[in-house]
Amino acid sequence: MKNSPTDCVPLLQDLIRCRSVTPHEGGALTVLENLLSAHGFVCQRLIFKDQDTPDVENLFARIGSAQPHLCFAGHTDVVPVGDEANWKHEPFAAEIKAGVLYGRGATDMKGSVAAFAAAAVDYVKHSGKPAGSISFLITGDEEGPAINGTIKVLEWMKANGHIPDHCLVGEPTCVAKLGDTIKIGRRGSLSFIVSVAGVQGHVAYPQNTDNPIPKLARFLDRISFAKIDDGNDHFDPSSLAVTTVDVGNPAGNVVPARATAKFNIRYSTEHDYESLRQWVDAQVASVRDELGGTWTVTSHEGAEAFITEPGAFVGLVQDAVEQETGLVPKLSTSGGTSDARFIKNYCPVLEFGPTNATSHKVDEHISVEELRATQVIYSRIIAAYFNNQP
Numbered sequence: 001m002k003n004s005p006t007d008c009v010p011l012l013q014d015l016i017r018c019r020s021v022t023p024h025e026g027g028a029l030t031v032l033e034n035l036l037s038a039h040g041f042v043c044q045r046l047i048f049k050d051q052d053t054p055d056v057e058n059l060f061a062r063i064g065s066a067q068p069h070l071c072f073a074g075h076t077d078v079v080p081v082g083d084e085a086n087w088k089h090e091p092f093a094a095e096i097k098a099g100v101l102y103g104r105g106a107t108d109m110k111g112s113v114a115a116f117a118a119a120a121v122d123y124v125k126h127s128g129k130p131a132g133s134i135s136f137l138i139t140g141d142e143e144g145p146a147i148n149g150t151i152k153v154l155e156w157m158k159a160n161g162h163i164p165d166h167c168l169v170g171e172p173t174c175v176a177k178l179g180d181t182i183k184i185g186r187r188g189s190l191s192f193i194v195s196v197a198g199v200q201g202h203v204a205y206p207q208n209t210d211n212p213i214p215k216l217a218r219f220l221d222r223i224s225f226a227k228i229d230d231g232n233d234h235f236d237p238s239s240l241a242v243t244t245v246d247v248g249n250p251a252g253n254v255v256p257a258r259a260t261a262k263f264n265i266r267y268s269t270e271h272d273y274e275s276l277r278q279w280v281d282a283q284v285a286s287v288r289d290e291l292g293g294t295w296t297v298t299s300h301e302g303a304e305a306f307i308t309e310p311g312a313f314v315g316l317v318q319d320a321v322e323q324e325t326g327l328v329p330k331l332s333t334s335g336g337t338s339d340a341r342f343i344k345n346y347c348p349v350l351e352f353g354p355t356n357a358t359s360h361k362v363d364e365h366i367s368v369e370e371l372r373a374t375q376v377i378y379s380r381i382i383a384a385y386f387n388n389q390p
Contacts, residue, residue, distance in 0.1 A: 112170025179325030189302030
């Protein structure tokens with residue numbers, strides 16, 4: 001593989017050296033803006049505020065004003081390094097050793113940002129402005145509350161006529177080897193708190209108490225082993241995990257007044273928020289009919305399940321990956337959530353980036369070879385997108 005004239009390696013080093021731990025910009029957006037603006041991209045720095053969360057800086061950059069419009073979405077914020085003494089390679093030094101580049105954000109996801117930026121700049125250098133548009137949606141709030149980042153940039157894009165035809169998110173998607181996985185959707189996430197009220201009292205006088213624990217235990221046993229659905233062609237069956245049970249009772253001879261549990265459901269496109277709330281309510285009603293009790297149920301919406309159905313855009317990205325790596329990537333919906341959950345409301349979106357084995361870990365790293373190969377794949381995607389419009 002030949003190196004590109006615009007080398008993503010020093011660009012990634014510059015980005016890693018910016019201490020952009022959420023929600024601080026740390027100079028990373030400035031590095032990217034300087035590169036893109038020097039090659040004809042019109043850049044907008046977007047700062048969004050919320051009363052209860054930190055201000056967040058974001059970057060939108062676009063070259064061209066017509067369709068088709070391909071957007072790359074990513075983030076330059078990173079998670080904290082933890083105990084820096086555990087790092088063998090200083091987390092913000094961007095050291096290269098034995099062909100491996102170390103630093104916080106190397107894979108998640110400054111590596112992808114650097115690779116796509118270098119690929120886009122190369123395209124403009126060699127081909128001029130695209131027969132359409134290339135844009136960047138880069139947030140500083142993906143690893144944080146995700147309130148003042150992508151979701152608000154998208155609202156601004158819609159209001160200003162910048163909604164793309166397709167979007168590629170640069171999250172690290174590959175499992176064992178570059179090219180083995182593309183994410184074409186994500187499972188949904190819905191969290192619940194279920195509480196049962198009882199009557200506190202001495203365990204020696206059970207007739208004067210109403211113990212909520214057996215009631216909650218019966219409910220948790222029921223939901224933990226229930227089949228929510230069978231999944232479908234793109235999603236595994238929905239799963240439920242109980243995450244905490246609490247009675248707030250330090251005494252061994254007292255029946256508590258309340259028992260509370262929290263659980264999360266990761267679900268497929270077979271369900272939505274409302275259908276799952278109805279399912280949980282039905283399980284509560286069944287146990288309440290058997291054992292009684294005063295129950296309360298609250299829920300918190302995390303993300304909706306979504307799928308970008310395989311088609312021309314998915315096939316274009318698959319072909320680009322296979323041409324560079326020789327692998328036919330698996331189309332996956334596994335893993336947690338990403339900012340693609342917001343983008344899917346505006347246009348078809350998929351995710352592709354390097355291997356994710358060291359994301360968020362001590363001594364996070366990416367090989368120089370893999371980084372440059374990622375850039376070549378992105379270059380192939382850009383070229384194919386504007387030559388063979390999906």
